[in-house]
Amino acid sequence: MILTQTAETKASAIQMRGITKTFGEVIANNSINLDIRYGEVLSLLGENGSGKTTLMNMLSGIYFPDAGEILVNGEPVIIRSPKDAFDLKIGMIHQHFKLVDVFTAAENITLGSQQKGRYDKKEVARRVREICSKYGFEVNPEQKVYTMTVSQKQTLEIVKVLYGGADILILDEPTAVLTLQETEKLFSVIRNMRADGKAIVIITHKLNEVLAVSDRVSILRHGEYIDTVNTKDATEASLTEMMVGKKIALNITRDDIPNKEKRLSVKHLSVMSPEGVKVLDDINFDLYSGEILGVAGISGCGQKELLESIAGLQKTEAGASILYYDASDAAEKQLIGTNPKQIRNLGIHLSFVPEDRLGMGLIGSMGMTGNMMLKNYADGKSLFLDRKQPKDLAEKIREELEVVTPGIQTPVRRLSGGNVQKVLVGREIAASPAVLLTAYAVRGLDINTSYTIYNLLNEQKKSGVAVVYVGEDLDVLLELCDRILVLCGGAVSGIVDGRTATKEQVGALMIKR
């Protein structure tokens, strides 16, 4: 059925036409067109948040498009559920594996209502071995999933999809969790599957892999479709440009503050994740008063762990050193080994805005006053709480930052995202910090509120605070920050001057491997 012919005439597997998907007010995909063909590997390239996974989830039945049409083998189809996708022989290997830990490999493979007939474990095991020998996988059908390595789990996912008879495979960031050797092995089975006539899509942001394994590349940026090119005509430079786009002028003020003093000195900082993966690898940098140090990088490259290490919330590997230089007496203090409260008392404040905004730092069901008290509840001397001070502080933040809320006692989860962020950042600033760590402070905010936050950070900088700004938008980083530290896979791939660096330069550092 599947045609394996020359590149020009390969049969079309899936055509997506004008696909649009929105989440609330956020447009994740805006009128995207995409062609997937049999006997070909297509790379879907884009930065984090560019809408790659969302787009593919509409093929796997997790999301349903708001507009547009999907053609499979030339026929218009409606995919409402994973089962529909399965019936169309579309299989997706998600970034977060969809496996049941306590089941064996064979049990995971046979899971699902679509497989009819008697439940015969021996027959399942036999077919699994057949698929493995055909494409070169290594899977033990009797092994329990919780004893498997990440690479084994991924292999199992692919075998599972093939076992179900899929002809169209979508792999979401398949190499993100693999070592170099494992990646090579994965690529070799991908090539085997391509030779067998399967249509394969790889979602990725790693250029070297795009160039190594794919036939064509489609590029997305901020939910927009940019272009599709043949891999043999593409270079790292041309792909980077399409991925990050041209520089946009934002006109954010950036003053140069004289008499900078060293505030923090980070040396040999490494952090292991609970799974035993190195998420920070020998980080070295200095942080000065009166500057904003930007931290750029594809999300999940160690930004969170870096800030948490400084704030004392992360367990660091032996040999790391974070020295703090006090402004008043220039005394050195080692932060490793002290607890978060002591670090806070030194004037190092963390304002981290996670994806869900409220997850870290604020309690949704409390009002502004209650949230102010979270950080200074221990200050009072008497048995009873002192509500006067936090209440005054809440009023002050509400007034100065123009927080839109029915009242300071209104639970903060009822506030809009921008206002929640103002409360969070406002509280940290109110403590008059010496070092202010912010992450994704403008995530999901409209343009005006974003500028309010930039101005707040600039004011802090002017008053001599050392600010760390972890951001996602390169244009903002390039206009707001004095220096930009680029993280790539947990390591510092470069520190550039924010005034002279170009977008391409930072973009290239972000994906340097």
Next chain:
Amino acid sequence: MSSLISLLQAAIYFGTVIMLGSLGEILTEKSGNLNLGVPGIMYLGAIASLTGSFFYERAVEHPNPVVCVLIAILCAFLASALGGLIYSFLTITLRANQNVTGLALTIFGSGVGNFFGGSLNKLAGGVGQISVSSTSAAFRANIPALAGLGVVGDVLFSYGFLVYLAIAAAIVLQWVLHHTRVGLNLRAVGENPATADAAGIHVTKYKYLATCIGSGIVGLGGLYYVMDYTKGTWANDGAIEGLGWLAVALVIFTTWKPIQTVPGAYLFGILYWMNYYIPGLTRYSQEIFKMLPYVITIVVLIFTSLRKKKENQPPANLGLAYFREER
């Protein structure tokens, strides 16, 4: 010797009630629903079977034992499954908190049970007057040829058919869970509903069915209590609630394995009744022995938590609602 036999018999009567309760709850929990409404659902099953048989026995002069049994079982199963349906609708469709919903169901069920129990007593002529003797006799009937085999007959064959049915149910449930596709899918729903969903399993359907059928089985525990354990009578003494909680404890004790409810339930029965057979205990020191089933459940919990063996842990998604588009 005779006291040992009567201890074993008491343990088996007692154990059958909580075995049925546990089996139903294991089925429910395997779908990821932590239904703490077990005592309430036992009440529902108990009072429904009693009500059904009461009116049947009042309506006909010579009640047919087969009809008695069928009416009682049908009433108990349906009323309890309805309780499960309330729980399912609240927790699966409306995604209400499972603990709160379950506890509410326990309070609701015992209220319903005691209210109608009181009413039935009044209809029957006053407190403690209700008795569905024909139905109870049908449930307690044994095969005289086997029951008469001396000690063996007393210990193994002197019971009504539900005792054996409960053991059969444990074996069947164990087999279904681990050797059929339906069982595999159900366990996947309780472990990782997102994965089950992605595999094309109808998560909501599995949760609803497992919870309703599971509740129906729990209700049979209540039926067995009124028909066999208390011989077709009703007392507003709250005894069913205590048994319901023991059934929940037994689920943990067996580490969610149906087949282990058989020895587990009888062990709980022996521990619970042991105080009657130990000489020299006072009314107060007896109570310490009644505590033992709970104590060993805690011990089992400590050991399984310490050993962290994955196979002995509760279903990974137990107590959590599932919503596909959650990001």
